[in-house]
């Protein structure tokens with residue numbers, strides 16, 4: 001009997017961290033983030049007193065506005081996460097609008113905490129993601145207005161505007177704080193920098209090429 005109990009505890013210990021890697025389900029109707037109180041570090045933000053919560057806490061305005069795509073990659077992400085929208089706290093969701101100039105890209109990146117469901121509102125875009133090692137299979141698709149695509153949690157993915165005009169997409173993510181790791185910025189633009197010797201070996205190219213890459217970020 002005791003050994004079965006120990007076994008059960010062991011199983012729980014192994015399986016629980018997996019479950020807790022995701023946003024928890026809320027235990028109350030809502031927990032609007034109290035942005036003024038950042039003293040307590042929990043998996044989410046401290047709740048505002050429910051009596052002080054207003055209708056506006058459940059509202060975010062402005063996703064109709066196009067982002068400024070005049071930058072090196074030709075795209076702009078307007079992420080509406082719990083930082084911009086306190087009402088999202090504990091709900092495990094967030095949203096984004098992405099604008100793409102002609103030939104603009106949303107460069108290869110990862111959301112460490114979210115799966116992303118994404119739809120084209122305007123234009124046509126190529127999307128893609130790469131699966132885990134050792135297959136590293138590249139899954140890609142050409143999408144038109146109204147098409148919906150899903151980017152699995154934690155996988156490297158990108159979008160590219162392949163049309164002649166601007167393109168717009170709306171995405172929903174399965175975390176109130178999905179996180180974004182842009183691969184090029186993280187690898188070549190970290191502060192302080194990862195040693196160019198190490199990256200030279202990792203990417204199997206001359207160190208000068210790495211130094212050049214690092215100077216871009």
Ligand SMILES: *[C@@H]1O[C@H](CO)[C@@H](O)[C@H](O)[C@H]1NC(C)=O
Pocket residue numbers: 068069070071
């Ligand atoms: C867009 O960004 C560019 C580069 O930062 C800037 O020069 C330009 O004024 C911005 N355009 C608008 C409409 O804000």
Ligand SMILES: *[C@@H]1O[C@H](CO)[C@@H](O)[C@H](O)[C@H]1NC(C)=O
Pocket residue numbers: 035083084085086
């Ligand atoms: C919450 O606080 C952070 C940091 O002070 C700030 O950047 C953010 O804009 C605030 N969000 C809201 C909705 O007020």
